[in-house]
Amino acid sequence: MPKRTKAEAEATREALLDAAEVIFLERGVSRTSLEQIARQAGMTRGAVYWHFKNKADLFHAMLERVKTPLRQLLDDVEDPNCPYVPLESLRRATLHAIERLQRPRSRRVHTILFHRCEVASDVDIQALHEKLASECYDTMVERFEQARERGTLAESISPEIATRMLMSMFAGLMYDWLRDPESYDIGDVGPRMIDTFFARIVRQ
Template identity: 40%
Template structure:
């Protein structure tokens, strides 16, 4: 009996969240009341208040259903046992973009968050949660990049924090613009190429065998190793 009651309560909670997604998407967050959600879900306002303190709490729970699995994946980026932390960071970024494209619920929730919500009055606490989540994401990416630097994968001179901010801005911008206008680009086909363009600039380029051999010979002969340029040296005998 207790389990049945618990299962029924969970079913009601999920029903409210599903309905909130739909109504927020149709009307926008500021034009939707808890009474509107209760009516659309076929429950009482009391049922909503049993599960959520207010609209902001309901909105936060709706976001968490989509965002928490992504945050949990990103948390492992700093794991020292990863062979290639930069490749793992890439996988995290592409996982988010792929879910936005292929998962209607994820796309709907991000659309509500990006384009149909005003962070004012009672929703100001949602803004705080948004900032908290962003900062946590940045910390995970930065940890992954510092991990990559420690393993010699990251190019010398790359600031992990700045690189993390850049990657986050790239992914965030792709999501916001693609949701606003899916004709912006075929995100399902181009996401990998775009992310790789950025990450390839962070990765330490492996020295070619020929370059290693040439440097070794010149060092043995005692010749100075000059920096490579795009121009041939003139007049050298």
């Protein structure tokens, strides 16, 4: 059954990416062959090679369908018409990112990113993530400094350390939960952690 309509072709492309998510999650990126992905989508490797250059290209296309939690957090925090004061905007942005991580697709893709792939295979991904992390760090430090100027951040806490604490908690939360989502409900634990953190670092 060759040559579909334009819309059908776009549908197969999406089906291939869906299939990739499923198989990558099951077997890990390096151990899955393009044949397996194609079969999962009810296609053959020919379809894969039509839509994508190779496995790395397909992998990148898969990533482009989701927004990284760090990216989400940054976009929220940097939103120019955000009505909240520094600490509150940070808190809300973090909660929002946790919220969105639970969406099925986001959850699948980030489980793959955290636990089912090796960075060495895609060096640019590594560099990209490092850039995002440092950008995120800078922005957060800025916010915590604003909070300190306004007197809402406790004086004994440096903006830099507060930032590292928040970023580590966030990264660790994702890492741990995605490894074993059954062990706890991130929708409950996450917000309670974040709220406790912010409640405890404000000037008492």
